[in-house]
Amino acid sequence: MRITQQAITYQNLERLQNRLEQLAQAQSSLGSGKRIHKPSDDPSAMNRSMSLRGLQAASDQAARNASDGLMWTSLADSKLQTLLDRLHRARELAIRSGSVTNDAEREAFAKELESIREEAIAIANSRIGDRALFAGTADGDAVASDGSAYLGNDGVVERRVGPKDVVQVNVIGAEVFGFDAGRDLFTVLADLSDRILAGDNDGVQGSIDEIDESMDRILTALAQLGAATNRIEAAQRRNADEKLSLQDRLSQVESIDVAEAIMQLQLQQVAYEATLGALARSIQPSLIDFLR
Amino acid sequence: MADFLSLHTALSGILAARAGVETTSHNVANAHSTGYTRQRVTQLSREYGHRASYGVVGTGTTVDGIDRLRNEFLDMRVRAGLGLTAGLDVRASLLASVEEALAEPELGIGAVLADTWNAFEELSLSPTDPAARRNVIATLQALATRINTVAIGWERVGADAAVSIEQDINEVNRLLDEVAGLNDAIRRSTGLDTPNDLLDRRDLALDRLAELIGATSRQMEDGTVKVSVNGLTVVFGDKVNELGWNRDDATITHPSGVDVTPGGAVAEYQRFLQDVLPNYRAQFRQFVDTLVANLNERHRAGADIEGTPGEDLFAFDADTFTLTLLVTDPDRLAASGTPFALHDGRNAASLAALREEAVEVDPTKSIVLDNWWREIVTDIGVNARTARDAAAAQASLQSAAELARLGAHGVSIDEEMVALIEYQHAYQASARVMTAVDELLDQLITRTGLVGR
Numbered sequence: 001m002r003i004t005q006q007a008i009t010y011q012n013l014e015r016l017q018n019r020l021e022q023l024a025q026a027q028s029s030l031g032s033g034k035r036i037h038k039p040s041d042d043p044s045a046m047n048r049s050m051s052l053r054g055l056q057a058a059s060d061q062a063a064r065n066a067s068d069g070l071m072w073t074s075l076a077d078s079k080l081q082t083l084l085d086r087l088h089r090a091r092e093l094a095i096r097s098g099s100v101t102n103d104a105e106r107e108a109f110a111k112e113l114e115s116i117r118e119e120a121i122a123i124a125n126s127r128i129g130d131r132a133l134f135a136g137t138a139d140g141d142a143v144a145s146d147g148s149a150y151l152g153n154d155g156v157v158e159r160r161v162g163p164k165d166v167v168q169v170n171v172i173g174a175e176v177f178g179f180d181a182g183r184d185l186f187t188v189l190a191d192l193s194d195r196i197l198a199g200d201n202d203g204v205q206g207s208i209d210e211i212d213e214s215m216d217r218i219l220t221a222l223a224q225l226g227a228a229t230n231r232i233e234a235a236q237r238r239n240a241d242e243k244l245s246l247q248d249r250l251s252q253v254e255s256i257d258v259a260e261a262i263m264q265l266q267l268q269q270v271a272y273e274a275t276l277g278a279l280a281r282s283i284q285p286s287l288i289d290f291l292r
Numbered sequence: 293m294a295d296f297l298s299l300h301t302a303l304s305g306i307l308a309a310r311a312g313v314e315t316t317s318h319n320v321a322n323a324h325s326t327g328y329t330r331q332r333v334t335q336l337s338r339e340y341g342h343r344a345s346y347g348v349v350g351t352g353t354t355v356d357g358i359d360r361l362r363n364e365f366l367d368m369r370v371r372a373g374l375g376l377t378a379g380l381d382v383r384a385s386l387l388a389s390v391e392e393a394l395a396e397p398e399l400g401i402g403a404v405l406a407d408t409w410n411a412f413e414e415l416s417l418s419p420t421d422p423a424a425r426r427n428v429i430a431t432l433q434a435l436a437t438r439i440n441t442v443a444i445g446w447e448r449v450g451a452d453a454a455v456s457i458e459q460d461i462n463e464v465n466r467l468l469d470e471v472a473g474l475n476d477a478i479r480r481s482t483g484l485d486t487p488n489d490l491l492d493r494r495d496l497a498l499d500r501l502a503e504l505i506g507a508t509s510r511q512m513e514d515g516t517v518k519v520s521v522n523g524l525t526v527v528f529g530d531k532v533n534e535l536g537w538n539r540d541d542a543t544i545t546h547p548s549g550v551d552v553t554p555g556g557a558v559a560e561y562q563r564f565l566q567d568v569l570p571n572y573r574a575q576f577r578q579f580v581d582t583l584v585a586n587l588n589e590r591h592r593a594g595a596d597i598e599g600t601p602g603e604d605l606f607a608f609d610a611d612t613f614t615l616t617l618l619v620t621d622p623d624r625l626a627a628s629g630t631p632f633a634l635h636d637g638r639n640a641a642s643l644a645a646l647r648e649e650a651v652e653v654d655p656t657k658s659i660v661l662d663n664w665w666r667e668i669v670t671d672i673g674v675n676a677r678t679a680r681d682a683a684a685a686q687a688s689l690q691s692a693a694e695l696a697r698l699g700a701h702g703v704s705i706d707e708e709m710v711a712l713i714e715y716q717h718a719y720q721a722s723a724r725v726m727t728a729v730d731e732l733l734d735q736l737i738t739r740t741g742l743v744g745r
Binding site: 002046053139159286291 | 323673676680
């Protein structure tokens with residue numbers, strides 16, 4: 001084949017261009033730490049990367065949802081545990097009131113029951129942020145300040161804690177405090193203190209049964225909250241595992257192997273320099289250099 | 293008489309050598325001129341011999357002409373490839389622009405979609421929180437902006453392609469005029485002298501025509517070329533059929549009334565404007581349509597902070613491809629699933645659930661919006677990649693053809709130096725012959741007849 005100066009220049013310039021392009025590519029991937037910058041770099045990897053990023057966003061949000069949900073269940077749990085303690089005390093007072101004979105002592109019992117009732121109302125109106133813990137999804141307090149009525153609704157509060165995993169994190173005040181059953185806790189306590197004051201021992205016995213029923217309702221609510229807490233915690237653990245594995249898979253898809261990238265860069269650099277050298281040699285000599 | 297003849301013989305050698313040196317210097321001067329074809333002096337021995345008693349004596353040399361060492365086959369090979377290479381380059385660069393406008397993965401619609409679902413879900417956690425509400429509005433605004441930006445970006449790629457066609461067609465018409473003019477000049481000068489440098493210029497124009505529109509040429513007997521694009525004649529002799537271009541449907545028109553099917557770069561611009569871009573735009577439009585319909589439908593199912601039913605979140609004008617956010621007051625966001633349940637976030641959760649719930653595209657296809665978008669992006673990515681690889685492969689094929697042509701047509705300095713030395717020696721030798729004849733004549737004229745003097 002006949003070779004001319006122009007052909008050599010053309011060929012070498014083209015090679016040089018290719019080398020430089022590859023060198024730039026190696027540098028850019030090492031600089032950014034990423035293997036893919038745009039979809040066409042590796043369409044199937046980009047597909048996986050976008051999918052993983054979507055899952056990651058969903059998983060991050062699920063983690064936030066779960067910790068928010070846990071806040072609901074644990075707060076409700078501790079409030080209801082306290083309420084249960086107070087009701088135990090009320091029951092104890094009711095039992096002891098049977099053996100009490102003097103009015104002063106009865107009045108002291110009634111007074112303590114009154115304070116237990118007020119404490120119960122305060123617990124029923126516990127707040128989480130700007131909203132009532134036991135009022136469903138309604139605004140304002142869960143029960144009237146004198147305990148006479150339920151002000152909330154039966155709105156369910158749910159949290160998505162994982163893919164297609166939705167947990168109810170609230171309990172409805174109307175159920176827990178017995179408004180739905182017709183005998184609410186606050187009326188029961190008020191009646192009890194009235195009966196003790198009146199020395200109505202049979203009535204007190206009836207109140208003890210009613211307190212037991214109230215405690216059963218609270219225990220049911222606690223069981224429900226416990227189950228929700230367990231589900232959320234399980235979801236959190238799953239989520240944490242998943243987060244790690246997503247991160248791992250994402251970096252496998254997107255990130256470069258640094259050692260390999262450095263080696264690539266070195267190789268490209270050497271190749272580029274070699275091409276430059278070859279070009280310099282091939283341009284220089286011609287017959288002119290050797291003619292006198 | 294024969295002695296005087298030798299002087300003329302030597303002179304013919306000197307003249308031929310001078311022509312050789314001149315052509316060589318022309319070659320060297322044009323060693324790096326684009327499209328230059330090396331030239332060579334063809335020298336023949338003079339045909340009229342001198343009949344002497346002992347036979348026919350040669351009478352020297354004659355310069356028969358200056359040849360242009362051009363290989364038509366290599367030209368055809370290069371030109372066929374030029375159109376293909378230019379077309380694939382155009383396709384790759386257009387698809388790269390389409391892809392670039394997507395700005396995936398970091399700044400694309402995919403990321404904003406994920407943000408949108410998260411914003412709705414965050415709102416479902418605390419439906420009365422003004423910050424969460426404002427965040428939803430800001431994210432929806434970002435979504436609208438992103439979608440509009442992609443649409444505008446694609447619009448711009450299309451407009452650029454249209455401008456490129458127009459410029460290319462203008463250049464094609466200019467080149468057609470040039471070829472016709474050169475045809476005329478070449479036809480008139482053929483026979484008298486060889487118009488080598490005009491031929492070079494015409495070949496250069498033909499190369500460019502092949503690249504732009506896939507034009508092919510045919511050598512006619514009178515030295516002119518007939519140029520045609522896919523069977524339609526555009527140059528015949530010194531006559532030109534100028535091409536026109538219709539902006540509305542991207543067709544190329546020919547004076548005969550038949551639409552031209554172009555090749556080369558113009559073909560790819562045309563294909564992009566007629567098929568590729570409208571197809572992507574239709575997919576994108578259907579995606580945005582479905583996205584907006586679902587968001588609006590779910591938003592209407594909820595109630596805002598005052599208990600009034602939600603309204604459409606977005607308005608989408610499919611003709612101008614503009615997406616407008618209608619709900620800009622955070623309080624109007626219908627987060628609640630039950631009217632007047634202020635702290636209910638179930639409608640926000642239902643909006644966020646679009647993250648993992650399949651939506652109906654048409655009765656036969658349901659798909660999760662995120663996945664659908666990913667399919668569109670991947671499809672564009674695959675096409676851009678394929679086009680880029682094809683362009684690279686074709687470029688290396690083309691460079692082999694180009695190299696072969698440069699090898700055949702180009703000037704080799706070494707070769708020219710050798711020729712120069714040859715001609716120099718020929719010149720010197722002829723001059724020496726002249727001196728020798730001169731001395732012989734001198735002998736005859738001044739020294740003859742002096743015997744015994």
